[in-house]
Amino acid sequence: MLNYIIRRALQIPLVLFVLSLIIVGLMQLLSPQQRAAAFITSDKQIEHLDQIIEKYHLDEGFIVQYKLWAKEVLHGNLGFSRISKEPVTATVRKKLPASTELALSAFIPIVLMGIWLGTLAATHRDGLLDQVLRVVAIIGWSLPTFVVAIWLVAWVYGGLGWFGIGRLPNSLLIDLATGNFHPHTGMFTIDGILNGRLDVTWAALVRLVLPATALVIVVSAGIMRVMRSSMLDELGKDYVRTARAKGLPEGRVVYKHARRNALIPVITMAGPMLGRMIGGIVVIELIFNFPGLGEWAAKAALQLDMNTLLAFVLLIGLIMATVNLLVDIAYVVVDPRIRYE
Amino acid sequence: MNPQDMKPQREAWYRSKTFKRFRRNPLAIVGALMLLVFVVVALLAPAITAPQLAEVRTARPCLRDLGLKKTEVVGALRNPLHPKFWRAVIAPPKSCYNIPRDGYSPLPKPPSKKHPLGLSGNSYDILYGLIWGTRTAFFVGFWVMGISLAIGIVIGGLAGFLGGWVDNLLMRVTDVMLAFPSLVFVMIIVSIFGNGITQVMLAIAVVSWASYARLFRGDILKTKAQDFVDAARALGASPLRIFLKHIFPNAIGTLLILASMDIGSVVLSFSGFSFLGLGAPVGYADWGQMTSFARGYILGTAQGTPFDFWYVWIIPTLMIVFFVLAWNLLGDAVRDALDPKS
Numbered sequence: 305m306l307n308y309i310i311r312r313a314l315q316i317p318l319v320l321f322v323l324s325l326i327i328v329g330l331m332q333l334l335s336p337q338q339r340a341a342a343f344i345t346s347d348k349q350i351e352h353l354d355q356i357i358e359k360y361h362l363d364e365g366f367i368v369q370y371k372l373w374a375k376e377v378l379h380g381n382l383g384f385s386r387i388s389k390e391p392v393t394a395t396v397r398k399k400l401p402a403s404t405e406l407a408l409s410a411f412i413p414i415v416l417m418g419i420w421l422g423t424l425a426a427t428h429r430d431g432l433l434d435q436v437l438r439v440v441a442i443i444g445w446s447l448p449t450f451v452v453a454i455w456l457v458a459w460v461y462g463g464l465g466w467f468g469i470g471r472l473p474n475s476l477l478i479d480l481a482t483g484n485f486h487p488h489t490g491m492f493t494i495d496g497i498l499n500g501r502l503d504v505t506w507a508a509l510v511r512l513v514l515p516a517t518a519l520v521i522v523v524s525a526g527i528m529r530v531m532r533s534s535m536l537d538e539l540g541k542d543y544v545r546t547a548r549a550k551g552l553p554e555g556r557v558v559y560k561h562a563r564r565n566a567l568i569p570v571i572t573m574a575g576p577m578l579g580r581m582i583g584g585i586v587v588i589e590l591i592f593n594f595p596g597l598g599e600w601a602a603k604a605a606l607q608l609d610m611n612t613l614l615a616f617v618l619l620i621g622l623i624m625a626t627v628n629l630l631v632d633i634a635y636v637v638v639d640p641r642i643r644y645e
Numbered sequence: 646m647n648p649q650d651m652k653p654q655r656e657a658w659y660r661s662k663t664f665k666r667f668r669r670n671p672l673a674i675v676g677a678l679m680l681l682v683f684v685v686v687a688l689l690a691p692a693i694t695a696p697q698l699a700e701v702r703t704a705r706p707c708l709r710d711l712g713l714k715k716t717e718v719v720g721a722l723r724n725p726l727h728p729k730f731w732r733a734v735i736a737p738p739k740s741c742y743n744i745p746r747d748g749y750s751p752l753p754k755p756p757s758k759k760h761p762l763g764l765s766g767n768s769y770d771i772l773y774g775l776i777w778g779t780r781t782a783f784f785v786g787f788w789v790m791g792i793s794l795a796i797g798i799v800i801g802g803l804a805g806f807l808g809g810w811v812d813n814l815l816m817r818v819t820d821v822m823l824a825f826p827s828l829v830f831v832m833i834i835v836s837i838f839g840n841g842i843t844q845v846m847l848a849i850a851v852v853s854w855a856s857y858a859r860l861f862r863g864d865i866l867k868t869k870a871q872d873f874v875d876a877a878r879a880l881g882a883s884p885l886r887i888f889l890k891h892i893f894p895n896a897i898g899t900l901l902i903l904a905s906m907d908i909g910s911v912v913l914s915f916s917g918f919s920f921l922g923l924g925a926p927v928g929y930a931d932w933g934q935m936t937s938f939a940r941g942y943i944l945g946t947a948q949g950t951p952f953d954f955w956y957v958w959i960i961p962t963l964m965i966v967f968f969v970l971a972w973n974l975l976g977d978a979v980r981d982a983l984d985p986k987s
Contacts, residue, residue, distance in 0.1 A: 319817045333837050438672070442977055446969040448913055450920050451936065451962050529977070576823055584826030587917060598826060605832030613833065621821050628820060 305636070305643070309629065316625040323617045328370050331610050336362040339608070343386070373614065382618075383611035387604045392615040395600065400582075400619070401490025402471060403596035406589075407581035409493075409512040410519035415574050418524055419567070422531020426566075427558055429536060441525035453518045453591040461514060468511045469592045476507055515592040519585065523577070527570060534569040538562040567638050575631035579624045583616070667982040676974025683968055687779040691733035691741070695722040697773045700759055701745035704773075710738030742781070742930045744774040753942060753957045763956040765938040769928065771956065775964050777930035782968055785846055785915050786908035792850035794904050797857025798897070804858065805865030805896075806888050816862065822855035827914065828921075835923050842931075845924040849914060857904055864896040871895075899983060906979055909972025916965050932968075935961035 331339060340356040343349075349356070357363050361372055376383060382392040425434045460466050472480075472492060488498050493512070496505030538544065539562050547557045586598035597616065604612035635642045658664055667673050686693065698704045699718040708714070711729055713721055721727045733741070746768045747760065754764040762771040804815040827849065834848035868874065869892055877887050912932075918924045919933025920940075927934070939958030 315813075315817055318814070319821050322814075322818055323821055327833075330833060330837060438977070442672075442973045443966075443970060446909065446913070446966050446973050448916055448920075448936075448962070448965055448969075450917055451965070454940070576820075580823075580826065584828065586826060586828040587921070590921075598828070601826065601829045602832055605829050606836050608833070608836050613829075616829065620826065624821060624823075 308632070312625075312629055312632065316622065319625060320618050320621045323621050324374070324614055325370065327610070327614050327617050328373065329366065331608070332366050332369075334608070339610075377614075377618075382615045385604070385612040385615070386609045387600060387607065387612050392611055395612075396597075396615065396619060398490065399595060399597045399600050402594065403582050403585075403589075403598065405491040405493060405508075406512060406515055406585070406594060406596060407578060410516040410523070411574075411578050411581060413516065413520050414524050414527060414577075415570070417520070418527025419531050419563075419570060421524075422528045422570075423535055423558065423563055423566075425528065425532040426535035426539060434532075437528065441528050444521050445525035447522055449518065449522050450587050450591065452521050453515070453588055456514045456518055457591060467513045468507075469514065469594070470511060471594060472504070472507055472511065476504060480504065511594075515585075515588050515594055518588055518592075519581070523581075526577070527573060530573050531566065531570050534566040535562060538566045564638060568635060571631055571634045571638065575627045575634075576624065579620070579627040582623055583620045663982045667978050670978040670981065672974045673978030673982075676971045676978065679967060679971035680975065683779055683783075683971065686776060687783050688734055690776045690780055691722045691737060692730070693776050694773050695719045697745060697760070697770050698722070698741075701747050701770060703743075703747070704745035706743070707738060707741035710740050742777055743928050744769045744777070744930050746770070746928070753954050756956055762960055765935065765957045766941065767938065769935075769938060771935065771960065774930045774935045775932065775961060778932045778935060778961075778964065779968075781842075781925070781929070781931045782912045782915075785842070786912045789846050789850045789853070789911045789915070790904060790908050792847065793854040794857055794901075796850065796854035797904075798861055798900070800854065801858035801861030802865065802893070805862040805869070806884075806892075812862070816859070819855045819858050822852065823859070827852035828917070831918060831923065840923060840926070842925050842929070845915065845918050849911060849918075853907075853911070853914075857900060860903065861896065861900045864899055865892055868892045868896040902979055902983065903976075906972060906976030909969040909976070912972075913965065913969045932961055932965045936965070 336357045337353055339362050340353045340360070341350075343356050343360070344353075361369060364372075373383075382396075384390070385392045385395050388395040421437055425437045428434045457469060461469055471477075485495070485499050485501065485504075487495055489495055492508035493505050496502060496508060539558070541562075544557060544562050547561050548554070552561075583597050583601070585596070586602045588594070589596040589599035590602070597619070601613065601616040603609075604616065691698070695718050698707060699715055708718060711733055713729055721729045722733055724730055747764060747770060748768045750764075750768050751766055753766055754760070754768070756763040760770050760772065762775070765771050765774070800815055800819065804812040804819075830852045831845060831848040834851075835844055838844045874887060874891055877891050882890070915924060916931075916933030916936065919931050920937045922937065925931040925934050936958060939954070939961060942954035942957045
């Protein structure tokens with residue numbers, strides 16, 4: 305097991321290397337002048353394009369540029385993000401917890417609901433409940449994320465005035481910046497409890513409701529459908545028949561015997577989903593005005609901020625590798641028979 | 646035993662158990678019918694929108710390219726015997742994809758006789774945009790699917806065929822591509838190559854091949870383990886021959902069917918990009934853009950009247966939802982039918 309984990313962990317740098325090559329390679333499609341123009345912040349600087357090119361070695365070949373960047377990264381310097389006007393690492397420290405907080409607040413209900421409803425659909429196979437759940441899931445899956453998000457903002461927040469958007473109200477943010485509030489985790493819901501400021505936790509939770517709801521509506525279907533089919537699979541197996549034959553109550557057969565085994569495909573699906581949600585809910589973050597990683601990367605992509613993009617890509621690669629590793633470990637927890645060599 | 650007897654007995658696909666299971670699923674029938682309606686609407690787009698083409702002045706370039714006069718448009722485009730009818734159905738000029746504008750008012754106008762579904766913000770004809778947008782949806786869906794499927798087949802095929810460290814590397818890259826937020830990637834492509842339908846389509850294709858590569862590799866590995874592959878190897882067939890003649894054709898079926906059902910989600914993500922202003926140029930018939938026209942009007946005019954401009958956003962949104970729903974209903978039924986256990 306340990307051996308396997310080490311081997312998987314050793315593959316991570318390789319993946320990060322390939323990813324960063326892709327991004328640096330894509331940037332080479334632009335002329336040095338175009339890339340230099342991305343550094344400009346005011347009109348006056350247009351005259352200094354040549355100096356910018358020289359300073360950042362923008363006219364050098366692909367390999368030289370990659371080496372320059374890689375050397376800095378290996379020394380722990382990911383560079384300066386033009387989008388957020390501060391070192392990349394400083395921004396990541398703020399945005400990663402924000403995105404993780406949002407992703408988890410949607411991920412936990414999605415998985416719990418998916419497992420619950422998937423089991424229900426499987427035990428009521430082809431019955432009314434199964435059909436209704438199926439149709440509801442497919443409809444949710446067919447809704448464009450941006451439409452659901454806008455409906456929620458327009459009607460629930462705008463119309464009814466419920467919940468809120470953003471991460472925290474400005475008044476609280478200023479209060480926190482001036483007072484002595486320690487950002488232990490960077491997630492306001494948890495930091496609020498750690499600092500004994502339950503009003504902060506409450507305000508943060510209230511603002512997570514709408515974006516999380518939008519995600520739950522759009523994403524839940526997948527987990528539920530996988531759970532249903534995997535559960536059906538398990539319920540047809542011999543050990544379930546044996547369990548029933550020896551007179552165990554049906555609830556025990558379904559929930560203790562079959563469900564545990566049926567979780568494996570759900571874990572396979574849920575892992576990468578969490579990874580994707582941490583870095584990729586751009587539309588939700590934009591519409592709900594939530595300052596997360598996706599929104600940051602989207603802005604960087606539109607303005608070709610290479611440092612930000614490279615850091616973002618490395619971060620996503622790292623998150624995914626971690627999540628995949630966790631998935632492998634979760635398999636063993638759910639099914640102790642699984643062994644890795 | 647003579648060689649003829651050894652040929653596998655092929656079952657016609659429409660008699661197979663899988664197809665029977667599919668056919669008996671009521672949701673599959675609903676999906677298929679919905680899709681059929683969309684196909685008909687897309688094909689007959691010129692005939693349906695003929696009155697708008699005739700009456701709105703900004704539709705002139707389309708008429709000019711079709712070689713029709715204002716007075717003969719409705720007669721020609723609604724008459725299958727007219728040669729221009731087929732020209733417009735099969736290969737309409739590009740200019741016909743531009744939504745005609747009736748005036749320059751920024752405020753939407755409710756449905757009228759001339760504009761059955763009203764005018765959206767900046768006076769674009771909603772009916773026209775939706776009908777011709779159906780064509781855009783199919784076009785985008787099929788092309789993106791084709792390209793990403795091709796990439797997925799090559800990568801997954803290489804990984805499954807070569808195995809070893811190539812497999813390992815390709816699959817790790819696939820893992821990452823699966824996770825890479827496609828929106829960010831598409832934005833990078835757009836900022837490098839400029840805005841446009843082609844760029845966004847290519848970008849979506851480049852980010853969505855990963856799941857097909859993984860699925861295809863899995864099917865190849867499954868097929869590889871079967872007895873007939875051992876038999877071919879025992880007969881002395883070369884690895885390449887075994888792969889191309891025995892493994893590939895047997896492994897590809899499921900992938901092709903499952904992937905073709907993803908056209909709905911391709912259209913869904915494309916509409917998301919259009920909504921963000923990437924993709925189709927302003928005024929091009931495209932559902933995502935129609936919903937983004939509606940962005941400012943979802944709340945209505947004042948508090949408490951959210952349905953003042955219902956026609957601007959409800960119908961375009963429903964078009965996307967129904968189109969994707971049709972594909973997803975089919976896709977769900979196909980997955981169920983293919984699942985040997987159910």
